[in-house]
Amino acid sequence: MRTCLGYVSFWTKRRCLSARRVYERLAFPVRNASSGQEKSDPTVEHVNVGTIGHVDHGKTTLTAAITKVLAKRGNASYVSYDSIDRAPEERRRGITINVAHVSYWSLLSGGRRRRYAHTDCPGHADYVKNMISGASQMDAAILVVAASEGEMPQTREHVLLAKQAGVSKMVVFLNKADLVDADVLELVELEMRELLDKHGLDAEKTPVVCGSARLAVAGDPGPLGEPAVDRLVAALDAYVEPPVRDEAPPFVMPVDNAFSVTGRGTVVTGTLVRGIVRRLDKVSLVGFDECRSTVVTDVQAFRESVPQAVAGDHVGLLLRGVPVRSVLRGMLVCGCDGDEGVLSVTNRFTAQLYLLSASEGGRQAPVRTGYTQQLFSSTWNLQARLDLTPAELDMLLPGDHATVGVTLLRKMPLLANQTFTMRENGVTVATGRLVTRLDPVVIANANLAKAAGW
Numbered sequence: 001m002r003t004c005l006g007y008v009s010f011w012t013k014r015r016c017l018s019a020r021r022v023y024e025r026l027a028f029p030v031r032n033a034s035s036g037q038e039k040s041d042p043t044v045e046h047v048n049v050g051t052i053g054h055v056d057h058g059k060t061t062l063t064a065a066i067t068k069v070l071a072k073r074g075n076a077s078y079v080s081y082d083s084i085d086r087a088p089e090e091r092r093r094g095i096t097i098n099v100a101h102v103s104y105w106s107l108l109s110g111g112r113r114r115r116y117a118h119t120d121c122p123g124h125a126d127y128v129k130n131m132i133s134g135a136s137q138m139d140a141a142i143l144v145v146a147a148s149e150g151e152m153p154q155t156r157e158h159v160l161l162a163k164q165a166g167v168s169k170m171v172v173f174l175n176k177a178d179l180v181d182a183d184v185l186e187l188v189e190l191e192m193r194e195l196l197d198k199h200g201l202d203a204e205k206t207p208v209v210c211g212s213a214r215l216a217v218a219g220d221p222g223p224l225g226e227p228a229v230d231r232l233v234a235a236l237d238a239y240v241e242p243p244v245r246d247e248a249p250p251f252v253m254p255v256d257n258a259f260s261v262t263g264r265g266t267v268v269t270g271t272l273v274r275g276i277v278r279r280l281d282k283v284s285l286v287g288f289d290e291c292r293s294t295v296v297t298d299v300q301a302f303r304e305s306v307p308q309a310v311a312g313d314h315v316g317l318l319l320r321g322v323p324v325r326s327v328l329r330g331m332l333v334c335g336c337d338g339d340e341g342v343l344s345v346t347n348r349f350t351a352q353l354y355l356l357s358a359s360e361g362g363r364q365a366p367v368r369t370g371y372t373q374q375l376f377s378s379t380w381n382l383q384a385r386l387d388l389t390p391a392e393l394d395m396l397l398p399g400d401h402a403t404v405g406v407t408l409l410r411k412m413p414l415l416a417n418q419t420f421t422m423r424e425n426g427v428t429v430a431t432g433r434l435v436t437r438l439d440p441v442v443i444a445n446a447n448l449a450k451a452a453g454w
Helices: 019-025 059-071 088-093 125-135 153-164 182-198 213-217 226-239
Strands: 044-052 100-107 113-120 141-146 170-175 208-210 252-254 257-261 265-271 276-278 282-287 290-301 308-310 314-319 332-335 343-355 372-377 380-388 401-415 419-424 427-437
Touching: 044 059, 044 125, 044 153, 059 100, 059 113, 059 141, 059 170, 059 213, 059 226, 100 226, 113 125, 125 153, 141 153, 141 182, 153 182, 153 419, 153 427, 170 182, 170 226, 182 208, 208 226, 213 226, 252 265, 276 290, 282 314, 282 343, 282 401, 290 308, 401 427
Parallel strands: 044 113, 044 141, 141 170, 170 208
Antiparallel strands: 100 113, 252 332, 257 265, 265 314, 276 308, 282 290, 282 332, 290 314, 343 401, 343 427, 372 380, 372 419, 380 401, 419 427
């Protein structure tokens, strides 16, 4: 990471949110060891959750409902639907495109408190890459399913992608329960438990909450209105345990977004995967064939500057001397200390791959050596080529597992056991996990077909 790998300058208006919008989305307090606040308070837990599910099933409405109901108890600031989906394109189309962040509290037994950092993910198939980015920041997920429609394509895909991103626990919220009778609710609940079981989740213990986000936002005191939100938060409290954070150096933060603040510099936002970052830390910005050294001059959270952030926190980092046009979503900001084996920058690795069957929404035809599609991991995506190993392996059939070689179009920082998915024509076709990071290879004329074989 200390040696620069080249320079890539690329940015688009679609990716760059306004500074005001991003700051408002950073509604996550950082646990501060220096000041003795949340970090040193054993009564405070921190959990990252989010809403996933099919488009128009009510994820954003539920997010607004949670903040409104908990705001009445002093445990949140109300964030309206229009404040979550505020981009002109989102308002025009009536769908979520970019991930949005809110936060809220819950009160646990024994005087303990829990802070939830909540990510609202888009459900439309065209914006699955944004959903993958959002899911990579979650410890657990709220699977929102419209009881009037039941399981839909993005319901299945979001469960698959969230599981692949490391989400091992979900709470199901059957939304629009006021539109169907009890028999339909039972059938949809059974359908969801079968789906979760199919993807290796604990379907029997998974809480299922029935309600109506629309009624909750309207303040309805009936069992499907505000009380349904209380039951949902109670289910999160009981079922989701706070994860053990890896605070060992080096610190690693995938970049989810970036913007420029006039007179100050470039701010990158994201969730710390591991480690601790402090003001004035020397860091590297790595990815897409670039390696740039810089210094963190400020750490922002909850619209305030804080001395440090730890693994699991969603923050904005002000970087010295980094032009915003040189930052891409998916780059990593990482520390210069700690175990150098944690992170390697390369474009070639071996992986364990599973090719989804047609019944799982995958391909019907097999793949052969040279198969090239978009690979998604953490907050980045790149064109990638698969090479079947050993060479005697002629093809990989849908539903098969295999060890494959993967070559990326550009060099990326890769963590041990990093997971990924591959998509073709808007459909997830494969999932995988990194096994061994190898030396990078030269990609002539940005043509993966010309890369050296295995």
